Amino acid sequence: MLRRKARRGPGAVHAVDDPLDAAQERRVRAVLALGGVPQTDLPDGVQQVRLRLLERTASGREAPRDVSAWAAVVASNLAMDWHRARRRQERLGERLASLRQPEHLSGEDSSVLSLAVAQGLDELSEAQRQVLVLRFYADLPVRDIAEELGIPEGTVKSRLHSAVRALRDRLHEDEVV
Numbered sequence: 001m002l003r004r005k006a007r008r009g010p011g012a013v014h015a016v017d018d019p020l021d022a023a024q025e026r027r028v029r030a031v032l033a034l035g036g037v038p039q040t041d042l043p044d045g046v047q048q049v050r051l052r053l054l055e056r057t058a059s060g061r062e063a064p065r066d067v068s069a070w071a072a073v074v075a076s077n078l079a080m081d082w083h084r085a086r087r088r089q090e091r092l093g094e095r096l097a098s099l100r101q102p103e104h105l106s107g108e109d110s111s112v113l114s115l116a117v118a119q120g121l122d123e124l125s126e127a128q129r130q131v132l133v134l135r136f137y138a139d140l141p142v143r144d145i146a147e148e149l150g151i152p153e154g155t156v157k158s159r160l161h162s163a164v165r166a167l168r169d170r171l172h173e174d175e176v177v
Contacts, residue, residue: 019053035079128163
């Protein structure tokens, strides 16, 4: 199902594999657009589909029976991933904004709390700090953290529990909360 497209121009000797024909590319663009991906991000989405098909072929797995259908499913998944990433970014932005402009704390109280949290984070182990930051500041779900760090989900949960408990104890100890 892969077709070869020859490079043109001076010195071009080898060919390039293009896993999508024009009709498949249009279908991928349509799926991405209907999935809510902005027009400016469509070329990147099409390239991601191409890349995944090339990676699949390069890894030795056989090409999909119906490349067009496979590409549409991948495009649909990419659209969902795009929305999840956007929501994550929005939530992170909201959290950061709320840290900058706390509604219920005075400026002095907010500064004291921010300083206490920063000091508490510094006192955590590297592993605890890492999962805490990924979970609450980067807003990643436990499953994604486990996958990114290459550790079991239970380990992530355990580290989070220990980190939150240690941070809470620190804040109570310093009488900040």
